[in-house]
Amino acid sequence: MNIDSSRLNPRQEALVSAFQYLIGNADWSTTLSRNVKLIQPYDTTAKVIVVPYDFDFSGLVDAPYAVPDNSLGLKSVRERAFLGIHENVEVLSPIKRYLESKKDEMYAVINDCKSLSKPTKVAMITYLETFYSPDATSPALHHAFK
Structure with missing residues (x-):
């Protein structure tokens, strides 16, 4: 089902997009x-x-079978691409703070997960930390995610 972006809640869509960017999901x-x-x-x-x-x-998951989306120019699933519709600084800045x-x-949540090994937990947290680095964000998000 294709959806017109005007039917979406801009703040909620931006939150989902920022979360997907945080975890490095381009799929x-x-x-x-x-x-x-999509819930109406x-x-x-x-x-x-x-x-x-x-x-x-x-x-974040970095599954061994995962392949990057070449159409986005990604060379690794650990590279991030912002796929959101709303790249508005006024919307994204409070989401970044959130x-x-x-x-x-x-x-x-990661540290309390008993099924994850210590090295996996460290790798996941290290990956998430890169989200908060200004040089790790896309140019469109750089200003909002400062």
């Missing part, structure tokens, strides 16, 4: 409904909500 598309569910609230005048899933091709406020909670 999704809101407009093409790839690896996202009962109130049909309300904007559609984007719910992401399927993160195995993300840089994701920063959740950093310790994200790290706790």
